[in-house]
Amino acid sequence: MDADVIVVGAGPVGLMLTAELGLHGVRVLVLDSLPAPSPHSRAFGLNARSTETMELRGLLPRLEAEVARVPMFGGVSPTFRAGVPRAHFAGIRTIRLDTLEAGRPGMFSIAQTGVEAVLGARAAELGAVVRRGVTVTGLDQDGEGVTVSAAGESLRAAYVVGCDGGRSTVRKLAGFAFPGSPPTITGRLAEVAVPDLHADPGMGWHRCPGGMLQVLPGRVLAVEFDGPPADRDEPVTVAEMSSCLSRIVGRPITIPGEPGWMTRFTDNTRLADDYRRGRVLLAGDAAHVHSPFGGQGLNLGLQDAANLGWKLAATVCGRAPYGLLDTYAAERRPVAGRVLHNTRAQVRLMNPDPVATPLYELFASLMELEQVNRYLAEMLSAVDVRYDLGGDDGMAGRFVPDLTLDTGAGVRDLFACGRAVLLDLTDDAAVRRTAAGWADRLDVVTARPEGAVTGPLLVRPDGYVAWAGTGELRHALERWLGDADRLARPVAHSARR
Secondary structure: OOEEEEEEOOOHHHHHHHHHHHOOOOOEEEEEOOOOOOOOOOOOOEOHHHHHHHHHOOOHHHHHHHHHHOOOOOOOOOOHHHOOOEEEEOOEEEEEOOOOOOOOOOOEOOOHHHHHHHHHHHHHHOOOEEEEOOOEEEEEEOOOOEEEEEOOEEEEEEEEEEOOOOOOHHHHHHOOOOOEEOOOOEEEEEOOOOHHHHHOOOOEEEEEOOEEEEEEOOEEEEEEOOOOOOOOOOOOOHHHHHHHHHHHHOOOOOOOOOOOOEEEEOOOEEEOOOOEEOOEEEOHHHOEEOOOOOOOHHHHHHHHHHHHHHHHHHHHOOOOOOOOOHHHHHHHHHHHHHHHHHHHHHHHHHOOOHHHHHHHHHHHHHOOOHHHHHHHHHHHHOOOOOOOOOOOOOOOOOEOOOOEEOOOOEHHHOOOOOOEEEEEOOOOHHHHHHHHHHOOOEEEEEOOEEOOOOOOEEEOOOOEEEEOOOOOHHHHHHHHHOOOOOOOOOOOOOOOO
16 A cells, blocks of 8 residues: 555645654655645634644644744734633624633634644654645545545555545545535635724724624735625635725725735535545545634644544554544534534624624623623633543543643643553552553553542543543443554554654
C-alpha cells in the first residue's frame, strides 16, 4: 500500500487528523488540490475546547509564536492571555467567556492560516507526506482497502478520510447523502480597512436596516438577507462590495484602495447522513456545513479530527476493540447537529426585517440573564460537550478536568504523545495491577490532585474521561483500548519526540 491512510484535504482539519495519526506511527499521505496553502482565512479563533485540545498536544507555544509572527487585523491579535473577550450570538456581543469552567476560557485569536501552518509543521515532523496540486477523481473500496485515482495514478490505502471541505469530492464519490436546507443569505467578506465604517457605525457587530455588518480594523463582513448569490464563485468586485455596504448602512460607502481578498459565503446548512462508509470517512466541512456565525466551523472540524485520530490509528494498527471506529460518528454527528441548529437560529435573529426585531430584542434581553448567558457561552465554546458513554458516572464522557498534581505537572501535560492515561489519584495498587496488561498503549500516572477530584480516572487520548471509578476498570479498558493481549503491528517510527 502507498499509505495506511490517505487524507484528502490539507486544511487545518486534515492536518490535525494527520498529526493525530502520526503520533501512533500511522503512515499518512495527504492529497490537496491547491498548489500551495491558501494565504486567506475565513476563521479567526480557537474556542476553549479546541485550545484545550491543542494544550493536550503541547502545541500552544507554537500557536502563540505564530500569532506573534503574523498579527491579525492591522496588528490587533489578542489571545486569551491578553484578556477574555465577549463572544456574540447573532451579533449580540454580550456572552461572557470568563465564567466558563475551562482551563483556557475565551477565544484564542489566531487566523486559520496560522493554525494550518502549525499543524502542517507538526504533521511533517511525524512523517506525513503532503502532495499538493493533486485532484482526486476516483474512489473505489473493497474489503482490504481503498484505491484513490488522482493525478493520473492509482494510490492505495487501508482507509481514506475526506477533509476536503463543503464541496467534498470524497463525500460525493463515496455516495454519502448530504441533506439539509438551501442558502437564504448572501454574505461578503473583504480584507480591507473602511474608514467610513470605522467612524460610523464603528467597530463590532451591527444589525442595520439593510443587513448585518461586522467591522474590524482590517476586515469587514456584510450579510444581506435577500437570498443566495446568483453565482457564488464569481469574483467579488470592489464595486459589488461597496454597493453591498451602502445598501446595508443606508448611505454611500467608499472602499479605499484594493482589498487584499474578497469572498462570498451563505448559510447553506447540511449534515452528512453518516460519517463512515466502510473504509471511507468524513471530517470537518466535508461532513457538515453551516453559516460561520459564532466561529464554530473550524473548531467543530478540529474536534472531529481529535476524536477520529486515535480511533482510526488503533484500527489501522490492529488493536481496536469491536465497534470503536463507529463511535466516531455516534459521538461527533450529534455535536454537529447542534451547531447547525444554533447557526440557523442566529440567521433568523440577525434578519433586519422589522417583523423579527421584537424577537431579536427579546433574545438580547434574555442573554443578560446569567443562566442563559452561561448556556450560550458553553455551547459556542463546546465545553459542555459530553459524549454518551453509558452508565451513571457523572464524569464519564466529559473532558478531563484541569487538575494540578502534586508532581508539579498539570493533568493536561500528560497527553502530548497521544496515548490514553490512567490517573491513579488514590495510590491504588489494584488499579495499577489491572492496567498493567495495557502498558503498550496506556500511561499510568500516580499522583495526588489539588481539588475535589479524588477517584481514579481513565482518560482517552482525545482528553475525554472514559471511566471514573464506577464499574469494572477492566471492562472500560477493553471497551476503549482493546484486548490486553492484542499486540499492535510494528510502526514505522516512534511518536515520542
